[in-house]
Amino acid sequence: MTILDNVTSESATPNTDAAIELESGHVARNYAPLPVVAHSAEGAWITDVDGRRYLDCLAAYSAVNFGHRNPEITAAAHAQLDTMTLASRAFHSDRLGPFAAALAKLADKDMVLPMNSGAEAVESGIKVARKWGAEVKGVPDGQANIVVAENNFHGRTISIVSFSSDPVARGGFGPYTPGFRKVPFGDADAVAAAIDENTVAVLLEPIQGEAGIIVPPDDFLPRVREICTANNVLMIADEIQSGLARTGYTFACQRWGVVPDVYLLGKALGGAVVPLSAVVANADVLGVLNPGEHGSTFGGNPLATAVGTTVVKMLATGEFQARSRELGERLHAGLRALIGQGVLAVRGFGLWAGVDVDPDLGTGKELSMALARRGILVKDTHGSTLRFAPPIVITAEEIDWAVGQLAEALAAV
Numbered sequence: 001m002t003i004l005d006n007v008t009s010e011s012a013t014p015n016t017d018a019a020i021e022l023e024s025g026h027v028a029r030n031y032a033p034l035p036v037v038a039h040s041a042e043g044a045w046i047t048d049v050d051g052r053r054y055l056d057c058l059a060a061y062s063a064v065n066f067g068h069r070n071p072e073i074t075a076a077a078h079a080q081l082d083t084m085t086l087a088s089r090a091f092h093s094d095r096l097g098p099f100a101a102a103l104a105k106l107a108d109k110d111m112v113l114p115m116n117s118g119a120e121a122v123e124s125g126i127k128v129a130r131k132w133g134a135e136v137k138g139v140p141d142g143q144a145n146i147v148v149a150e151n152n153f154h155g156r157t158i159s160i161v162s163f164s165s166d167p168v169a170r171g172g173f174g175p176y177t178p179g180f181r182k183v184p185f186g187d188a189d190a191v192a193a194a195i196d197e198n199t200v201a202v203l204l205e206p207i208q209g210e211a212g213i214i215v216p217p218d219d220f221l222p223r224v225r226e227i228c229t230a231n232n233v234l235m236i237a238d239e240i241q242s243g244l245a246r247t248g249y250t251f252a253c254q255r256w257g258v259v260p261d262v263y264l265l266g267k268a269l270g271g272a273v274v275p276l277s278a279v280v281a282n283a284d285v286l287g288v289l290n291p292g293e294h295g296s297t298f299g300g301n302p303l304a305t306a307v308g309t310t311v312v313k314m315l316a317t318g319e320f321q322a323r324s325r326e327l328g329e330r331l332h333a334g335l336r337a338l339i340g341q342g343v344l345a346v347r348g349f350g351l352w353a354g355v356d357v358d359p360d361l362g363t364g365k366e367l368s369m370a371l372a373r374r375g376i377l378v379k380d381t382h383g384s385t386l387r388f389a390p391p392i393v394i395t396a397e398e399i400d401w402a403v404g405q406l407a408e409a410l411a412a413v
């Protein structure tokens, strides 16, 4: 099937309609999905239950960086499925050590705390920072504060939504966890001003993903690094969406030559097979945890770590980072050419682009629908911003096709 065959017609959608009806009747309505029912996928393409094919330009919010069913990753998963899948941390597993060693080396750190979801990695990072504050920095227990950015997205737990700026994410979920101070993203002076003797960490996304792929000023992260070092405060980079080749680098912080004290990783780490997240830092930070103080039944399980080791091996070659950088230039050039033709602004690096569309042409959701009808899956973030984050296995030809479809969709409204 060629790309052009993919343009959807007004074909019947019996399986789609039935699947959506069943799902709507029984699944909590915590998402508002596009009316596309995924059935199978390979590489950068998803096929729905009625046989239509879509170019996946969301990649499950960067969890599918290496493509759907990447052969190297699925081979590792299959082999591990036939060997052992779950041990719990009550025993050692011969998969955990190699994963932790490889991931630590990739991040140039020496310790890894394995967890499952991204939100768990963030929670774990917060706990580690507070414990580090109490034990190493000498902050009185219960007095620690953490500086975060406005419009952040770090997940959905009670503590994390406690420092969200999004009324939808917070509303009705109080009482909230105290101990967080919000400053404008990109304002290093505000970070410095928010720090006091009880500050244990500054927690940031290097590029804010859910906020609309917001790139900070070039001096922001280097200055935050200096401020953290000068004040004995941990710099924690939430690279759950920005990391692992998405921006053309292993970690987005590298674009600015910045090395945080703590990396929070997730999404692509699980190779689009299993949830796998991690806190990665040196032993002077992660070493504050003792047996019984933190844990997870599934964290670091053999199946997930077999997959994760393969992901790290693939990242260690730099191939995906280079591909994301090269193809990202093509994607950004194509999208920037649409500025003035319905596009107001394009942000991001590598295969990660936030595209602000003229609100007069419709909401992000409406445009996402129009693109889905043309065989392209994207997700709106806020208002009239579309996020393009295709699997890094996407080809140059497919990128050009996607940009062309966006141009036509904008011209059609």
Ligand SMILES: *Cc1c(COP(=O)(O)O)cnc(C)c1O
Pocket: 061, 117, 118, 119, 120, 122, 153, 154, 155, 156, 205, 209, 210, 238, 239, 240, 241, 242, 266, 267
């Ligand atoms: C997705 C995301 C999370 C949360 O990850 P989950 O696996 O959905 O819990 C945290 N931080 C960032 C930056 C994310 O993009």
